[in-house]
Amino acid sequence: MMDCSNSVIFKRKIFREVNDKNLQSFQRSQHVNADLINRLGLEKELEGHQGCVNCLEWNEKGTLLASGSDDVQIMIWDAFRHKQVTSLRTGHQGNIFAVKFLPNSNDTILVSGAADSKIRVHDINMKDTTHVYSCHAGRVKRIATAPTIPFMFWSAAEDGTIMQFDLRCTDTTQTNPQNVLINLNAHMGEYAEAKCLSVNPLRPEYMAVGANDPYVRVYDRRMLTCKRMQYPGEASNRFPWDHPHLDSFSDEDYSLPIGCVDYYVAGHLPKKQSDYMKFKRYRSLASTYVTFGPTGSELLVNLGGEQIYLFDINRKRHAQKYDISLFKSSKVEFWTDLDKTVKSDVKLPPRVEYLKKRANNYFEKEEFTKAIIMYNQAISQLSNSSVLYSNRAAAYMKRKWDGDLYAALRDCHCALKLEPTHLKAHFRLARCLFELSWASEAFQCLQEFKAMFPDYAKSHACEALDRDIKAEIYSQTDAEKQQAVTISEQEKQWTSQAYDYEYRFCGHCNTTTDIKEANFFGSNGQYIVAGSDDGSFFIWEKETTNIVRVLRGDDSIVNCLQPHPSYCLLATSGIDPVVRLWSPRPDDGSKNEREIDNSDDAASANQKRMNADPLEIMLMNMGYRITGFLDVDDEENDRAEHQQVNCR
Numbered sequence: 027m028m029d030c031s032n033s034v035i036f037k038r039k040i041f042r043e044v045n046d047k048n049l050q051s052f053q054r055s056q057h058v059n060a061d062l063i064n065r066l067g068l069e070k071e072l073e074g075h076q077g078c079v080n081c082l083e084w085n086e087k088g089t090l091l092a093s094g095s096d097d098v099q100i101m102i103w104d105a106f107r108h109k110q111v112t113s114l115r116t117g118h119q120g121n122i123f124a125v126k127f128l129p130n131s132n133d134t135i136l137v138s139g140a141a142d143s144k145i146r147v148h149d150i151n152m153k154d155t156t157h158v159y160s161c162h163a164g165r166v167k168r169i170a171t172a173p174t175i176p177f178m179f180w181s182a183a184e185d186g187t188i189m190q191f192d193l194r195c196t197d198t199t200q201t202n203p204q205n206v207l208i209n210l211n212a213h214m215g216e217y218a219e220a221k222c223l224s225v226n227p228l229r230p231e232y233m234a235v236g237a238n239d240p241y242v243r244v245y246d247r248r249m250l251t252c253k254r255m256q257y258p259g260e261a262s263n264r265f266p267w268d269h270p271h272l273d274s275f276s277d278e279d280y281s282l283p284i285g286c287v288d289y290y291v292a293g294h295l296p297k298k299q300s301d302y303m304k305f306k307r308y309r310s311l312a313s314t315y316v317t318f319g320p321t322g323s324e325l326l327v328n329l330g331g332e333q334i335y336l337f338d339i340n341r342k343r344h345a346q347k348y349d350i351s352l353f354k355s356s357k358v359e360f361w362t363d364l365d366k367t368v369k370s371d372v373k374l375p376p377r378v379e380y381l382k383k384r385a386n387n388y389f390e391k392e393e394f395t396k397a398i399i400m401y402n403q404a405i406s407q408l409s410n411s412s413v414l415y416s417n418r419a420a421a422y423m424k425r426k427w428d429g430d431l432y433a434a435l436r437d438c439h440c441a442l443k444l445e446p447t448h449l450k451a452h453f454r455l456a457r458c459l460f461e462l463s464w465a466s467e468a469f470q471c472l473q474e475f476k477a478m479f480p481d482y483a484k485s486h487a488c489e490a491l492d493r494d495i496k497a498e499i500y501s502q503t504d505a506e507k508q509q510a511v512t513i514s515e516q517e518k519q520w521t522s523q524a525y526d527y528e529y530r531f532c533g534h535c536n537t538t539t540d541i542k543e544a545n546f547f548g549s550n551g552q553y554i555v556a557g558s559d560d561g562s563f564f565i566w567e568k569e570t571t572n573i574v575r576v577l578r579g580d581d582s583i584v585n586c587l588q589p590h591p592s593y594c595l596l597a598t599s600g601i602d603p604v605v606r607l608w609s610p611r612p613d614d615g616s617k618n619e620r621e622i623d624n625s626d627d628a629a630s631a632n633q634k635r636m637n638a639d640p641l642e643i644m645l646m647n648m649g650y651r652i653t654g655f656l657d658v659d660d661e662e663n664d665r666a667e668h669q670q671v672n673c674r
Contacts, residue, residue, distance in 0.1 A: 058548035062594045063565060063574055067611035067618045069595075070108045071604045074101050079599035080541055081125045082588040085133045086173065091588075091597055093605050094122030094138055102150060105590075105597065105607055114148050116140070117155050123541060124169040128193075130176035137179050139166030145181055147193065161189055161203060161255075167541065168222045172230035180225065180233065186211040186218035188235055190252055204254045208245060210237055212280030213517040221540060222315050228322035232339075236313025240295040241524060242327050244339060249286035253279075281516060289524035290325065290337045293345030294432035294462055296521065298332075314536060315543040319551040324528075326554065328544035331636070333429050334531040334556055336568070342525040346439050348459060348467040378408045385417065394425035395626050402570040412445040419454050423461075427532055427633045434458050449479055457491060465498040531566045533573050533629035534558035535636045539585055547589045547596065555596065557584025560632055562622055563598060573629060576622035579606060 077096030084091055090111065091103040100114040100122065116122065120141030128135035128147075135156075136148045145166055147157035164184030171179045177193045188208035195203075210218035219238040226232040235243045299311055315328040323340040374382060385400030401418035408414065415437040422434035435458040441451035452475050459468035472492055476483035513521075535558050536542045544556035547565065553574070554566040563584045565575040580600035588597045596608040611618065622628050 057550075057592065058552060058589075058594050060574075062610045063553060065610040065613055066565075066575060066577065066594075066596070066608050068577075068620050069607045069609045069611075071606050072101075072103055072105075072108065072110070073604050074110050074113070075099065075603040075605075077603055078121070078585075078601050079603065079605055080121060080123050080585065082586045082597050082599055082605065083125050083127060084588055084591055084597070085127045086129070086591065087133075088591045088593065088595075090127075090133055091605070092125045092127065092136060093599065094125040094140075095603070096121045097603075098122060098140070100125055100136065100138060100148070103605065105595065108607075112150060112153065114150070114153060116146055116148065117158070118142050118144060118146065120165070123165065123167050124181075126169040126171050126179060128176070128179065129171055129173050137169050137171075139169050139181055139183070141165045143183065143185075145169070145191070157193065159191060161205060162187065164219065167220070168224075170223045170225045170233070172225045173227055175230055180207065180223060182220035182223040182235065184219040184221075185255075186214070186220055186237075187255060188220055188223060188233070204252050206253050206255045207247070207250050208235060209253070209255065209280045210235075213514040213520075214239065215512045219312075221313050224317045224325075226318045226322045227320075228318075232318075232322075234316045234318065234325055234327075236316045236327060238310065238312040240291050240299055240311040240313075240329060240332070241521060242290045242313055242316055242325065242337070243287050243520075244290065244325065245287045246285075249283050281514070287520060288339070288342070289520045290327075290335075290339075290527070291345075291521075291524040292329075292332070292335050292429060292432065292530070293347075293436075293526045294429060295329075295332065296524075297463060312540060314540050315545075317543075317545055319546050320549055321551070324546075324551060326544055326546060328536055328542055328556055330536050330540055330542065332536075334534070334544045334554065335527040336529040336531070336554070337525065338528045341528075343528070345524065345526040346436055347464055348455070348471045349439070372408070372411050374404075374408065374411060374413075378404045378411070378414075381407075382414065382417070385421070389417070389421055389424075392424070394421045395630065397421040398425065399570075399572050402572050406570045410444055412441040412448050412451065415441040415444070416448060416451040416454065419451065419458075423454065423458065428636065429530060429532070431458050431461050433530060435462065447478075449482070452478065453488070453491075456495075460491065460495050460498065463498070465495055465502060468495045469499060529568065529571050531556070531564075531571055533566070533576075533625065533632060534562075534564045535560060535632035537636055539583060542583075542585050543587050545587050545589055549592075555587045555589070557587055557598065557600060558632060559583050559635060560628065561600070562628060563587055564625075564629075573625045576625045576628050577608070577618075578620045578622060579608075 075093065075095040075097055079093050079095045081094040082091065091105045093101050098116055098118045100116055102111040104111050116138055118138065118140040122138055122140045124139035126137045127133055128137060134150050136150055137145065138148065139145050143162045143164060143166060145159040146155050149156050162183040162185050166181055166183045168182045169179055179191050181189050186209065187206050189205045190207045191205060210220055214237060220235060221238060222236040224234045231246055231248050233245045233247055235245065295311065310331055312330045313327050314330045317326050319326065323338060325337045325339055328334050381400050381404035385397045388397035388400060398418060398421045401414055401421065405414050419434040419437035422430040435455060438451045438455035438458060441448050456468050456471040456475055459471055472495060476488065482488055531554050534556050538559045542557050544554060547553040547555045552568055554568055555563060557563045557579065561578055561580045561582055561584060562576050563579045564573055566572065567574050579598045580602050582601035584598055584600040586599045594610055598606045598608065
């Protein structure tokens with residue numbers, strides 16, 4: 027008998043035959059589906075490199091795969107025949123971090139960027155380097171192209187600049203041409219580094235830039251003008267680890283026109299970043315990869331030192347703290363630890379009620395991750411139930427992974443928008459605000475709570491929270507100083523108006539390398555994939571944010587994951603000197619030796635790993651060649667670290 031899922035596919039195939047308008051929709055939905063994801067396994071290891079493979083790139087048709095490595099070679103593969111087509115001796119003198127096929131070049135032109143601060147353009151057929159650009163003064167971390175724009179590409183480098191290149195301009199001898207599209211140093215401060223960038227495939231005028239801070243910037247290139255960068259002394263005498271200083275800029279005006287950029291950041295991270303700077307925490311926050319989704323409306327960022335975030339650039343949402351307009355006076359019964367029933371809440375369908383009960387059971391067993399998974403599934407099926415949001419908030423508050431408290435705060439807001447008199451959601455909101463160190467907002471929220479629910483103002487929980495909040499407010503003085511960071515007035519305005527995330531994906535660990543990717547998998551972006559410091563890569567269902575598979579992809583660290591443009595085929599790489607190809611395996615009941623059986627345990631271990639000292643993690647990986655280390659806060663080690671990265 028045909029099962030339900032196969033029956034649905036069969037019906038859609040028949041409908042496709044009689045209405046070819048549905049052909050693209052059918053192909054996009056079935057490009058990657060749950061059945062294929064569940065059967066994903068290792069297909070082949072492509073051998074040939076002699077060092078870590080730091081970047082992968084498919085050509086537009088998916089017939090060729092390019093890989094760049096610490097061995098300063100680029101290899102071109104026929105992934106379907108599992109063989110090397112050609113290899114290029116690039117001429118780079120440092121680890122290759124970026125490789126891109128130039129659009130509309132018949133897949134014969136390849137651009138690479140490396141730790142030697144140079145960008146090279148290669149003719150694959152001639153096996154020759156046609157252009158060498160020495161404009162950057164820092165490691166080149168990413169190259170971006172636009173599908174509809176030939177001859178042009180953009181670069182992001184650790185000198186804090188985004189540069190624009192046009193191959194029709196034949197003079198490549200200039201070390202300081204007028205091609206600086208964005209100078210982050212002029213806005214972020216003298217230690218700005220551009221870590222990653224991406225061009226919107228459907229609207230190439232929009233460019234996303236990630237830097238060594240938690241913000242992602244989306245610029246409208248139509249409003250930008252290329253300018254010249256000028257450094258103290260001769261550019262050729264500069265070392266890759268030197269950074270330009272604000273007082274050493276030329277007379278160029280690096281201010282940007284109003285409305286040319288939008289900033290995006292998870293709402294809790296600006297405070298978290300300032301706390302790291304104040305207490306000199308070893309962990310830094312930096313974007314290691316940004317990419318737009320298939321429709322161009324979603325932006326995905328892998329944030330080093332934290333989680334993966336997805337932003338909706340068409341439906342922008344502001345960060346949340348406390349909104350008094352949500353609440354009205356009312357009296358309801360006192361709360362227990364979890365909501366069992368809320369009279370004014372919508373009636374739950376049987377399937378959702380079943381998921382809620384399972385989640386509540388996991389909560390009572392203190393298996394908070396499993397509870398959150400169940401609540402995620404329930405909310406994806408019924409998004410207008412305040413009880414589900416309030417309960418999930420309680421689970422987040424108990425689990426306390428990075429970002430959980432802010433996720434709980436957002437859930438409390440959702441619950442209160444659906445039911446303004448929801449007592450438990452209101453009290454949990456006050457506690458979240460307090461634990462996120464937003465003491466004044468927590469005080470205001472709790473005062474409103476006591477006014478709305480006077481019968482519970484004298485409860486032990488309420489009085490204890492009130493004391494804690496007041497103590498926190500009194501302890502905050504103007505004498506507290508953070509590290510001084512020189513930022514522009516424009517930067518202050520942009521960061522204060524940053525938009526919040528839509529989805530958050532947890533479970534991986536991203537602290538050891540600063541080239542770790544996260545990508546959409548499927549023509550509709552149905553799944554999210556990302557590598558991890560534990561040698562695994564994770565697959566999440568986008569709609570629920572739940573982990574669906576964890577596979578071991580490297581003996582040390584998985585950095586790169588590039589899905590094939592039209593097949594359910596995934597290319598990955600990391601510290602091992604190989605490229606691995608993953609595709610659906612036969613459904614013959616055989617065990618997948620690469621599968622991590624308990625994804626919850628793997629995710630929990632990674633959250634602990636993410637909060638561990640990176641030096642301890644390095645000791646665990648002795649003997650492996652670790653590329654692209656994130657900078658630690660000890661400024662005295664910065665130069666030595668940059669030297670070590672390029673030779674380890």
